Amino acid sequence: MKYSIGIDLGTTNSVVSYVELGGDDAQSVQDEPVTGLLEIAQLTSAGNVEKKKQLPSFLYLPHESEITEAETVLPWGTQTSKITGVLARELGAKTPIRLVSSAKSWLSHGGVDRKSNFLPLNSPEDVSTVSPLQASIDYLAHLKSAWNNEFPEDSFDEQEVIITIPASFDPAARDLTAEAARAIGVRHLTLLEEPQAAVYSWVKSMGDNWRDQVSVGDVILVVDIGGGTTDLSLVAVTEDEGNLILNRIAVGDHILLGGDNMDLALAYQVRAKLAKEGKNLQPWQVQALTHGCRSAKEKMLIDTTLEAVPLVVPSRGSKLLGATLRSELTRAEVEQTLVNGFFPEATIDEHPVEKPRAALTQIGLPYAQDAGITRHIAGFLSKQAGAADSLGFDSQDEFIKPAAILFNGGTLKAPVLANRLLSIVNGWLAEAGADNARLLDGADLDLAVAKGAAYFGFVKKGGGVRIRGGLASAYYIGVESSMPAVPGMEAPVEALCLAPFGMEEGTEAEVSDLEFGLIVGQPVRFKFFGSTVRRDDVSGTLLDFWSPEELEELPEIQANLTADNRKEGEVVPVRLAAKVTEIGTLMVEAISRDDDQRWQVEFDVRD
Numbered sequence: 001m002k003y004s005i006g007i008d009l010g011t012t013n014s015v016v017s018y019v020e021l022g023g024d025d026a027q028s029v030q031d032e033p034v035t036g037l038l039e040i041a042q043l044t045s046a047g048n049v050e051k052k053k054q055l056p057s058f059l060y061l062p063h064e065s066e067i068t069e070a071e072t073v074l075p076w077g078t079q080t081s082k083i084t085g086v087l088a089r090e091l092g093a094k095t096p097i098r099l100v101s102s103a104k105s106w107l108s109h110g111g112v113d114r115k116s117n118f119l120p121l122n123s124p125e126d127v128s129t130v131s132p133l134q135a136s137i138d139y140l141a142h143l144k145s146a147w148n149n150e151f152p153e154d155s156f157d158e159q160e161v162i163i164t165i166p167a168s169f170d171p172a173a174r175d176l177t178a179e180a181a182r183a184i185g186v187r188h189l190t191l192l193e194e195p196q197a198a199v200y201s202w203v204k205s206m207g208d209n210w211r212d213q214v215s216v217g218d219v220i221l222v223v224d225i226g227g228g229t230t231d232l233s234l235v236a237v238t239e240d241e242g243n244l245i246l247n248r249i250a251v252g253d254h255i256l257l258g259g260d261n262m263d264l265a266l267a268y269q270v271r272a273k274l275a276k277e278g279k280n281l282q283p284w285q286v287q288a289l290t291h292g293c294r295s296a297k298e299k300m301l302i303d304t305t306l307e308a309v310p311l312v313v314p315s316r317g318s319k320l321l322g323a324t325l326r327s328e329l330t331r332a333e334v335e336q337t338l339v340n341g342f343f344p345e346a347t348i349d350e351h352p353v354e355k356p357r358a359a360l361t362q363i364g365l366p367y368a369q370d371a372g373i374t375r376h377i378a379g380f381l382s383k384q385a386g387a388a389d390s391l392g393f394d395s396q397d398e399f400i401k402p403a404a405i406l407f408n409g410g411t412l413k414a415p416v417l418a419n420r421l422l423s424i425v426n427g428w429l430a431e432a433g434a435d436n437a438r439l440l441d442g443a444d445l446d447l448a449v450a451k452g453a454a455y456f457g458f459v460k461k462g463g464g465v466r467i468r469g470g471l472a473s474a475y476y477i478g479v480e481s482s483m484p485a486v487p488g489m490e491a492p493v494e495a496l497c498l499a500p501f502g503m504e505e506g507t508e509a510e511v512s513d514l515e516f517g518l519i520v521g522q523p524v525r526f527k528f529f530g531s532t533v534r535r536d537d538v539s540g541t542l543l544d545f546w547s548p549e550e551l552e553e554l555p556e557i558q559a560n561l562t563a564d565n566r567k568e569g570e571v572v573p574v575r576l577a578a579k580v581t582e583i584g585t586l587m588v589e590a591i592s593r594d595d596d597q598r599w600q601v602e603f604d605v606r607d
Helices: 026-030 088-092 105-106 132-152 173-182 194-213 259-276 285-304 331-342 373-383 414-432 448-460
Strands: 003-007 013-020 034-037 040-045 049-051 161-164 187-194 220-224 229-238 244-250 308-313 325-332 404-408 438-440 476-480 491-501 507-511 516-519 523-530 552-560 570-578 584-590 598-602
Touching: 003 049, 003 194, 003 448, 034 049, 034 448, 040 088, 040 132, 088 194, 088 259, 105 132, 105 173, 132 173, 161 194, 161 448, 173 187, 187 194, 187 448, 187 598, 194 220, 194 229, 194 244, 194 404, 194 438, 194 448, 194 598, 220 373, 259 285, 259 325, 259 331, 285 308, 325 331, 325 523, 373 414, 404 414, 414 570, 438 507, 438 516, 491 570, 491 584
Parallel strands: 003 161, 161 187, 220 404, 404 438
Antiparallel strands: 003 013, 013 034, 040 049, 220 229, 229 244, 308 325, 476 491, 476 523, 507 570, 516 570, 523 552, 570 584, 584 598
C-alpha cells in the first residue's frame, strides 16, 4: 500500500484526500508524509468534463431520450443511466423527481429497508429507482474511477482506504457503509468518525504547535454541521508519561439537521415572497427552488462580496420561457434566516423541543423536530456532564464546559454563523464562571474530514498522535424474561451489556458466565439497545430497569438460526460473546454449552 486514501462520503459533497505512506522502515513513518487532494473528474454540463475538489453527492436518473451517450463521456467511460456530480445536481434542480439526494441520511434511517429501491422518494412509476446502499456504491465507484484515472500505477483497490462516517452512526449504518466499500472492491478498509477526522486534520495542519494550543484537562467540543447532519463530539486532553493524549469521550445523537434544512428554509422564504406577488408554486417547483437556494447560499458563503444571487424557478408547458419565475436571494435574507432560525439565542437549560406528532405522516427522513442547533448543543453538553469523570477530571454538575471548540462543515464557513455559535457557547461558560472557549482554527472546513481521514492512515502506521476512542456507545441485547402469561402484557425485557463504551476495535469479550436459551430453526427477533451515557457498565451487566434517556432501542434484527442436528424450535443453552470488528461493527456470538457450536449475529438492516 503506497497511499492512505481518505474519503469524506458526505451528504452534500464528497471529497478524496491522500497521504503517501512510504516504505515499511521506521524512519519513513517518522517523516512528515506527502499529502494531496484528488481533483475529481466529473460532468459539469452535457459533453463537458472538469476536475473539481468536491463531487456533489447527487445521482440523476435521466430519461432515455434526455441525454446522449456522447454527452456523458468521462475519461473512464460513460454515464447514461446514472449521472453523478455537478451535472446531476444541475439537472436535478430542473427535474427533482429524477434526483437522488441525501442518500447518506437514508443509509442511517433504521425505519426503512436501506437495500430497497425507493429513491428518488415518491417518484413516478416511469422513473427508475435505487436504494440508499446502491447510491452510496455509485458515489464510491465514481471516486474509485477518478483515482485510477489519476494514479493508473497505484490501483485504488490496493491502497489503505479510510471512509468517514458520522460518530452517531449505529452499527447497521456502519455495516452498510462497509458493504458499499466492499462492493466496489475495497480490500483494506477502515471507518473513521467524522469529528475525529476533523481533529486529525487540525493536528496535521498545526504540526507540533498543536500541543501549544491545548493543555492537560482541556475538553474540546467538536461541532460538525454538514449537509444533512449535525454531529457533536467531545475530545479530552490527558497526559501519559509527559506526552499529551487525545481521548474521544462522548458523541451526540444522530441529528438530521444541517444544510438541507437550511436550504429548505430559504426556499420557503422565497416562496412566500413570490406568493405576495401572486405567484404560487407547486410542490415540485419548491423542490427545484430548494436546489437553487442551496447553490445561492454556497455562493454567498464563499464570496462575501455577493449581496444577492438571482433564482430561476422552472415551469412546465409550451410557454416555458414566459412562465418561468424569477426571484433572488439576498445576503440579508440568508443571514437572518440561518442565524435566527438555526442559531437562536438559548440558555444552557433550553434543550430541543419535542412536539406531539400527527398520527399519520408521510414516509421520509426522521428530521430533527427542533431546528435550533444551539439548543441541541446545550442538550448535548448537559447530557454529557459526567463524560470526563473516568479520566480524573473535576466533576461538572450542570454541563461539561469545553475549553476549546473545533468547527467543521461548510455551514460554519460563514463568519456570521461561526461567531454567533461561539458567542452563545461562551455566554453559557461565562454564566457558569468558566473561561471562554478558544476557537481552534487552521483547517479547511470543506476538506478537513477527508484530509484528516487520509492522515489517519499515516497515524495507523505509527506516525503522529492517535485519538483514543473505541465504541462511541455501549450496546445491549434484549433478553426476554421467563414468566407466566398475563393477558394484555408482554414479557418484560432486560438489557444485557454486550460491548461497553470505549471497547476497542479488533477486541472481543465474554459477556458473562450467565446462560441463556437460544431458539434455533425458527424465525426469531433480536432486540438491541444503545447508550451514549452509561459509561460504567461492563460486559455482562444486566439491566432490569432504565430511563428513556439512558437507552435507545435500535432496529431489531430478524433471523432464522440454523438448527443443524437439532429440532426446529429447540431452545439451546448458550453463553454470549461479543466482538468489535476492525471497522467498528459489532458481532454477537452465541456459543452452545454442550458442544461449542457457534451462531453469529451481526448488526444489519432488517429483512
